[in-house]
Amino acid sequence: MSSQDTKKSKKRKSMAAEGKVGDVAIEIADSLGAGPAFVNFPTIKPNKKVPFTIYSRDSAPTTSDITKQRSLIAGETEDVEFFSTNRDRQVSGEGSDCQYLAAVYDPETNKLHVTNTPLYLLAHRVKRLRDLGPSGTASLDTQWKAKRNDLGEVFGTRKAKTQIKAEERNKVDVKAMSGVRADLISSIAAKEATDETPAPPEVIPVPNLTTSVVADVYPREAIVPDGEWSALNVTDIVKAKDDKERVACLPYRRSRWIENKLRVAIEGPPSVRKQNLRYLFYLSCLMSFFNFAHSLHRTSNADLPSKLQGIPPQVLQGLLTRFSEPDGKKYKVTERSRQKLLMWICVCYLAADGWTVDVGRVAKDLNMPPTKVGEFYKSLGCTVELPSPAEREKMGITLSQAQERRRATLKAPVKYPKTKRRGPAKH
Structure with a gap:
């Protein structure tokens, strides 16, 4: 190897030791604030044009590092909304047992920024089902049960008809019970308090329950x-x-x-x-x-x-x-x-x-x-x-x-x- 090649090799080793390869500088940072982030779509993958926003659950975060905050990513289309499910709670969830690194190149400073990045698992929900609400679902269930009972009374066996009548008898009228709700709660609480200390049997001598002798x-x-x-x-x-x-x-x-x-x-x-x-x-x-x-x-x-x-x-x-x-x-x-x-x-x-x-x-x-x-x-x-x-x-x-x-x-x-x-x- 010539002396010129030896000098070039030493120069490259010196640049690598300083964190530089060629003209690009590599900078390792703890956090870049609210980005970048990795997301995983286990089911439906949205169009690339769908915008997503990152939110923090902490009203007053003590650090700008997004990996140390309770956060979520959300986005929506006309019919479907997407939201993350694993980083908006205190407990460790899926994706918290491994570490991801993202490398972002900044052409203005000619630097490659390497930083820790959280992983978000995204779920989806159809907007029309959300707007239907639980009352709509309950109404559908009620209609289905009513039609089923009508069919049972006409075409059902004797056992099925007896069961339908028993269910009708056992129905509780919520409106009728609203007036006695407070009395029921107080009587149940009193019964539970009584059951905590079992009474002595009636066939034994009358005991002294308070003595410590x-x-x-x-x-x-x-x-x-x-x-x-x-x-x-x-x-x-x-x-x-x-x-x-x-x-x-x-x-x-x-x-x-x-x-x-x-x-x-x-x-x-x-x-x-x-x-x-x-x-x-x-x-x-x-x-x-x-x-x-x-x-x-x-x-x-x-x-x-x-x-x-x-x-x-x-x-x-x-x-x-x-x-x-x-x-x-x-x-x-x-x-x-x-x-x-x-x-x-x-x-x-x-x-x-x-x-x-x-x-x-x-x-x-x-x-x-x-x-x-x-x-x-x-x-x-x-x-x-x-x-x-x-x-x-x-x-x-x-x-x-x-x-x-x-x-x-x-x-x-x-x-x-x-x-x-x-x-x-x-x-």
Whole structure:
């Protein structure tokens, strides 16, 4: 290569390093204001003579860079209008995941301007359909349905005619309902506010819904009335020497749970000993009444004291009043009163065990499935949970064994589960 060719090559490299190739200068700019822009017509492509204008959604843009603004491009012909759909909102849309560059040559300055350029996706709309409006469409739908119903009444089957008449009956007159609109809205709002806090079931003791003390959720007076409470004499239980003598003082003697709790109560603090023993005695009365319930309607009132031995007369009368229904000169336990009796029994288990109880042991005492007893405690506002990992380790049981050792725990303020509503019958 000659020395002259070497000089020309060095000169071209120097010009390229300065951003120039020949006589044209290349200038890279962040933005050129409101143009240029790329557009894409996925469906209909307009004539090249159709003018398009770019608009900004921002009333006071903080920058002149169109790529950083919410903008749209629009244009129209006599019959069709075109508008962009992807850059007039805050969220990232189609075309925002890639960058386009436009190169514009300015012959006056002999410069090639390279800048970032947004991409606009254009949709179209027929003007006549827009002018028709939703009311026109609704009117057409109404006319079509009316003609369809006329044909159905003349040529339709019996089932089709019945369906047409049902639709006519179920139509709502909007004008007639306008006068009661405010009342409907207020009643719906009131019903929704009521449904937010489910009411306690009617078959449980009357609870204190506002207290934050667990022991006060079900007051003693709501479980055992004062007159019956004073009739629960536990002096013989305190004087008994062993478990066998203590159990012999109870009306119901086949509960191992009550037997164990009697021992705990006797050895417990003297300040709560008498109260716990009375709860256990009353629970024994309930259990005796529950096991005799199936024979109650066959027993005369005069024979009840001998059949339910150990229950004080005042307590027996209270049990008959609350947990049975008069049946002539006798009493009977209905399904509702039996449900109420079971709820009282479950509450007494809770009260005698510090407001947390082993569901499996209660179910065994009642000879019922643990899942059923768990549902009773949920209705009382308890949470029914498995023992924690630390408790399982302490008891030395596995997770599968813990399924039978669920605990029901009462919490305050008490919250009740929502009533399950049965869906419409399937035909």
